[in-house]
Amino acid sequence: MSLQFIKRIVTTGFLMASTGMMFTATSAQAAVNIQQWQTSAGSAVYFVENHDLPILDLSVNFAAGSARDTAEKSGVASITRYLMTLGAAGMTDEVIAKKFADVGAVLGGSFDADRAALSLRTLSSEREQAQALNVFTQIMQKPDFPDAVLAREKARIISGLQESATQPESISSKAFMSALYGTHPYSLDDSGEIDTVAAIKRDDLNAFYQQYYGAKGAVIAIIGDVTREQAQKIAESISVGLPASSAPAPIAPVMAPSQPKEQRIAHPASQSHILLGYTGIKRNDPDLFPLYVGNYILGGGGFVSRLTEEVREKRGLVYSVYSYFMPMTEAGPFQIGLQTKKDQAEAALALVRETLDKFLKNGVTEAELKAAKANIIGGFPMRIDSNKKILDYLSVIGFYKLPLNYLDGYNKRVENVTAAQIKDAFNRRLNTQNFVTVIVGDPNAQ
Numbered sequence: 319m320s321l322q323f324i325k326r327i328v329t330t331g332f333l334m335a336s337t338g339m340m341f342t343a344t345s346a347q348a349a350v351n352i353q354q355w356q357t358s359a360g361s362a363v364y365f366v367e368n369h370d371l372p373i374l375d376l377s378v379n380f381a382a383g384s385a386r387d388t389a390e391k392s393g394v395a396s397i398t399r400y401l402m403t404l405g406a407a408g409m410t411d412e413v414i415a416k417k418f419a420d421v422g423a424v425l426g427g428s429f430d431a432d433r434a435a436l437s438l439r440t441l442s443s444e445r446e447q448a449q450a451l452n453v454f455t456q457i458m459q460k461p462d463f464p465d466a467v468l469a470r471e472k473a474r475i476i477s478g479l480q481e482s483a484t485q486p487e488s489i490s491s492k493a494f495m496s497a498l499y500g501t502h503p504y505s506l507d508d509s510g511e512i513d514t515v516a517a518i519k520r521d522d523l524n525a526f527y528q529q530y531y532g533a534k535g536a537v538i539a540i541i542g543d544v545t546r547e548q549a550q551k552i553a554e555s556i557s558v559g560l561p562a563s564s565a566p567a568p569i570a571p572v573m574a575p576s577q578p579k580e581q582r583i584a585h586p587a588s589q590s591h592i593l594l595g596y597t598g599i600k601r602n603d604p605d606l607f608p609l610y611v612g613n614y615i616l617g618g619g620g621f622v623s624r625l626t627e628e629v630r631e632k633r634g635l636v637y638s639v640y641s642y643f644m645p646m647t648e649a650g651p652f653q654i655g656l657q658t659k660k661d662q663a664e665a666a667l668a669l670v671r672e673t674l675d676k677f678l679k680n681g682v683t684e685a686e687l688k689a690a691k692a693n694i695i696g697g698f699p700m701r702i703d704s705n706k707k708i709l710d711y712l713s714v715i716g717f718y719k720l721p722l723n724y725l726d727g728y729n730k731r732v733e734n735v736t737a738a739q740i741k742d743a744f745n746r747r748l749n750t751q752n753f754v755t756v757i758v759g760d761p762n763a764q
Contacts, residue, residue: 350708352715352722353546357557359533360565364712365549366541368705374447374542375709377437378458378556379717381566382530384508385431385647389501393475393510394518398463398526399427399434401471405462414453423450425457431504432569432647433717434530439706442543451552458531459559463523472515479512486591489583490758494593497579497754498651502572532563539712541705572597572649575752583756584763589637590663594670594755595653596748598643601718605743607731609643612740614690615682616674617641617654622689628673629656635666647718652748660761667757674750681741694732 353365387395403425404411418425423440436458440450482488492507499505509515538553574597585591599605610618617625617640625639636658644650654674658666682690715724757763 350711350725352712352725354716354722355550357533357538357554359554359557359560359562361533361536361538361553361557361560362716363538363540363549363553364716365539365546365553366708366712367544367546367549368541368708369543371705372442372543373439373705374442374540374544375437375439375705376454376538376540376542376552377435377709377713379433379435379537379539379713380531381432381535381647381717382434382526383430383432384506385503385569386526386530386566387503387506387510389506389514391514391518391522392506393515394522394526395434395530396429396508396510397468397471397475397515397518398523398530399429399436401463401467401523402436402457402461402527403427404467404471405464407456407460408462409453409456410464411467414457417453418450421446421449423453425454429508431506431508433713435713437709451555455556455559458556461523461527463520463527465520468518468520468523472518475509475515476512479509479515482509486585486587486589486758489585490591490593490756493581493583493756493758494595494653494754495651497581497756498575498595498597499572502570502648504572504646504648504650528561529563530566531561532565533557533560534563535565536560537713537716539709539716541709541712569648574649574749575754578752578754580755581757582760582763583758585759587759588660589657590660590666590757590759590761592656592658592663592667592670592755592757593653594667594753595651596750596753597649598652599645599747600649601645601647602720603645605747606645608735608739608743609747611687611690611694611732611735612682612744613641613643614694615686615740616677619690619693622693624677625654625656625670625673629666629669633665633669635662635669639670660759663757663760667755671750674748678741678745678748678750682737684737687735687737687740691732691735695729 350366355363357363382395382399384395387393403414406414421440423438423446426437428435438450438454440447496505536557538556540549540552599609615624617623620626625641629639630636636656639656641654643652654670656666656670
């Protein structure tokens with residue numbers, strides 16, 4: 319899992335706890351009327367009709383993240399998704415970019431351990447929409463994976479990996495995921511390794527595309543200035559030309575660490591970068607809401623969290639400290655991260671552990687719980703203030719097979735969380751005796 323991905327999710331507090339899934343039952347939420355159906359080729363479609371702006375947003379999501387890589391060919395998944403945008407149906411990357419620019423369309427995408435996605439934003443007017451959708455559909459259905467482009471991008475990726483290997487944040491993230499997940503595919507870096515990337519060939523990309531970009535595993539999310547009938551035609555035209563492969567097999571279950579692991583890595587940086595944690599939860603876990611609200615109090619709420627108050631504000635031992643759960647298809651990580659001066663590393667780590675132990679032993683106060691709920695609920699309007707954000711929510715709901723009424727009950731589920739539920743969930747889920755700890759920039763490391 320890349321450092322960039324970790325940074326992106328950390329900024330959301332609970333990460334993809336709800337990647338945009340922090341909703342409440344307001345009138346704005348009620349207006350998000352999600353329609354769902356399946357194309358003739360077997361793709362799931364999630365659609366919200368919205369004619370407020372002359373814009374169409376859509377994304378196509380696949381179970382084609384880095385967890386589908388193997389250790390021997392790590393990096394194939396991410397390179398496959400990216401090179402799809404750099405040559406298709408005989409069009410070069412320059413031609414693709416020009417065709418989108420001519421009609422003011424924007425091609426995008428995302429990638430993580432679970433998912434690979436391509437997205438499009440275009441004007442809904444007939445000429446602009448038709449051209450943008452035509453190019454987007456060819457990218458989805460007829461990627462070329464040109465050898466020259468592959469060679470160029472491999473060189474760029476290898477250069478980036480070489481640079482990342484010198485950066486303490488990247489080193490600590492990679493070491494933590496490797497120690498936490500062992501041989502499970504969640505341990506694989508989404509960018510791959512230098513030697514595996516160097517060995518990737520065009521045939522590897524094409525084989526990966528044919529296996530994991532099939533219509534039966536696709537989730538198409540659409541929102542904007544089109545009718546249900548138009549959305550059906552769009553989804554059908556995309557889906558029908560995708561590979562006819564079967565839906566991908568489930569990802570292997572995650573095993574929790576059976577013993578403590580500690581890794582100390584020397585680094586010349588002036589700060590120590592420390593990560594510690596344990597395996598967490600799946601996306602549909604019944605403990606999600608107690609853990610989400612509880613973690614907001616522990617370390618996900620920024621300056622109002624206990625970790626920040628105890629370790630930074632009171633003692634001044636760290637520059638930053640946070641915690642999060644990241645629910646995934648299988649159990650994603652629970653992680654606490656901090657940065658501190660090297661000579662304060664041991665004291666800061668000890669205080670973090672002490673703060674967590676007290677949290678597990680004593681639970682949260684009613685005042686903390688009330689404030690956390692108010693902050694979570696109060697942030698809702700900013701999280702659905704654009705079609706693009708709603709598109710992201712549709713993708714999550716569709717990919718993880720959450721119920722269509724998931725948003726309607728979100729506020730109630732947050733509001734119903736009790737202090738007792740938080741204490742119970744945290745103590746059942748986190749075995750601090752078997753935590754994984756990584757310290758990069760440890761002055762005593764050999």
